Amino acid sequence: MIRRAALAAAALALLTGCPAKPPVIRPSPPAARPLPIPLQAPARHDEPALAGIVHVVRRGETLYRIARAYGIDPADLMETNGIADPRNVAVGTELFVPGASAPAEVTPYPGPMPAGPAPAAPTTARPSPAVASAAPAPAAARGPAPGRAEIVAAPPRDADDGPPVVRQGAPSRLGWPLKGVLYGRYGVRAGQRHDGIDVAAPEGTPVLAAADGSVIYAGEQAGYGAVVILRHDGGLVTLYAHNSEVLVKEGARVDRGQPIARVGQTGRTTGPHLHFEVREGTRPRNPLLFLP
Structure with missing residues (x-):
């Protein structure tokens, strides 16, 4: 009798239009979108690591010869490692060589190395007049312990060493964002x-395109x-x-600024x-090589 009453109540509920609770359908997460350039999500706030290796300076090696052995611009090697004077590079210093995938054989300077000047603190890269530097850039190249530093002077360059590192007068390809x-x-x-620079500003400050171009990605990425x-x-x-x-969508053209x-x-x-x-x-x- 009780069972018949329960069935009757269920049938009455259906007839009076009491809807059954619909099943919850959860959409599957969207597939990861491919990026136009390879990025590696950082494990902490330090942004993705550069591709490259660490080269330990040996006796007779100059910064110019190291850069030539790896096929990079000496100015890039100096900027990456916070070096203002190529003579202030000691034997045993670890230089990070961006873009390198394997150690290169560096031909040492022929003959005795002349004595170099006393080590000097590397000067910071020149910032834009519109950008204030919060603190001096940290010295990136680590040399031997105090008391046993051996300076590798930049001797008079032979024909193989190429011209001096000069970037004065080069037009700026990008504007500050x-x-x-x-x-x-x-x-x-x-x-x-x-592998970039960090510029602090109040939240909501407009970020500007550094040059004319097209948007190849606009979205979220881990890190x-x-x-x-x-x-x-x-x-x-x-x-x-x-x-x-x-503020922009993929495929859009943007103007500098x-x-x-x-x-x-x-x-x-x-x-x-x-x-x-x-x-x-x-x-x-290095963005600072492209900015005014």
Whole structure:
């Protein structure tokens, strides 16, 4: 009798239109979108590591010869390692060589090495007038312990050493993406490699396109947060990360100085700032070499 009453009540509920609770359908997560350039999500706030190796300076090696052996510009090697004077490189110093995949054989300077000057603290890279530097760039190259440093002087260069490193008068290919405080530089810092620069600014500050170009990526990426990637003429690529808002869409054309995002603290970061990278193809380059 009780069972018949329960069945009758269920039938009455159906007839009066009491809906049954619909099943919960959860959409599957979207597939990961391929990136136009390879990125590696950082395990901490230090952004993705540079591709390269560490070269330990040996007796008779000069910075020019090391750079030539690895096929890179001596100015890039100096900038990456925070070296202002190529003579201030001691035997045993660890130099990070960006882009290298294996150790190279460096031909030592023929003959005795002349005595070099006393080591000097590396000068910082020249910032834009619109950007204030929060602190001097850390010395990236680690030399031998005090008391046993042996200076590798830059001797008079022979024909194989090429011309001196001079970048004066070179036109700037990019403009600064925002006004703020430059506090994180490209290269090696505190034992970690950093493939861009960090510029602190209030959250919501407009982030500007560094040059005319097209948007090849606009979205979220692990570690980077909300990121915009632009491609420019000549194979140059710029990346803008940790944004609070993205203002452009993929495929759009942008002009130099056009707002493309707003400063934020998305991704792995400790405060509002812009992480800015420059790449030639997929190879990271020092943004300060391209900025005024």
